[in-house]
Amino acid sequence: MAFDYVSVEEAIGRGGLRMVVVGGIPSPWGEAAKGILHIKGIDWTAVRLAYDSETLKQWAGQRSGPVAIYEGERPRDRWDDILLLAERLAPEPPLLPRDPADRALAFGLAHEICGEGGLGWSRRLQLVHMGLAQAGGFPAPVAKYLGRKYGHRPETGAAAGGRVVELLGMLASRLKVQRDAGSPFYLGNALTAVDVYGAAFMGMFVPLPEAQCAMDPVTRKVFETRDAATEAALDSILLEHRDRIYADWLELPLLL
Template identity: 70%
Template sequence: MPFAYIDVETAVQRDGLRMVVVGGVPSPWSEAAKGILHIKGIEWAAVRLAYDSETLKQWTGELSAPALMVGQERPRRGWADILLLAERLVPAPSLLPEDPAERALAFGLAHELCGESGLGWSRRLMYARHLALPLSL
């Protein structure tokens, strides 16, 4: 789904939901956050991650993506925080089970896939190490 980026200065002054995303290349974490917002039908403004932007670092607390900002609330950067924010903003359709045991299982499975040291995290590190290896014939 195509979208227009707004600059950081505009995003800081704007109300509503803004999300810092990696631009130009697909990022699994940014794409997942976009998917959550799409399913929930939540409108948002895109801000391109710029590693040299002091304004962006001050606003979001670090230079990483995705980072969701709503109003003057704290940044949401982790998968669980992003999901819970979307659930709070638009309760239906719910992306989490209502039953407490099923909800706990869903969070546990998601952590194993999305969380630090989870499958996605580990695969990213494997890929980065692979690229850093010297090429030999």
């Protein structure tokens, strides 16, 4: 599903669904939201996040992304709120199971990927911690900014790597169980939002090739930073799943 980038002023004047996204960087939260809208065939207008735009802050309520704004409704900045909005706007194809127990499991798995303390959150803190220690990761000025924004402390930064390893292991184990049961998906026998999140967040460890995701070389180097424990936990099944989901369900190349 194609989308256009417009100015914040033009977006405010439009109806329908608008979404503020981080520009130039494959932020997995934003890329997953784009993927969900693509799968559901939802038309939307894109606005690149401008940190110095007071107009954008007043409209979206923050300087962050993604933030989805539908018509005159409240801005939605949480991954689950954006997913539920998409489910409401386009119930088919569903990306959440209809069975309540499976639905609860889908939300639990998605939280462990997208939520506070989850894979993306912990990976970001890991890269901040590395950057502050001048051991790779984010450049020091970026690491300091992100550290303040997302609550980095020496103890949380030091623990982030272990959490990353734990979650990568859990996700790989689940995919192997599913594979042995004859399913290529994280849950059941159909695509769910968990598959979209799992695919998008692998970019924080192994970015898509340049032809599929043109990005700043410095940012690519940041996302490619992996210590020995993270490298060992990054099972090939995780990247095989990522590549299959992008090939079969999502749009390439990424439009950042």
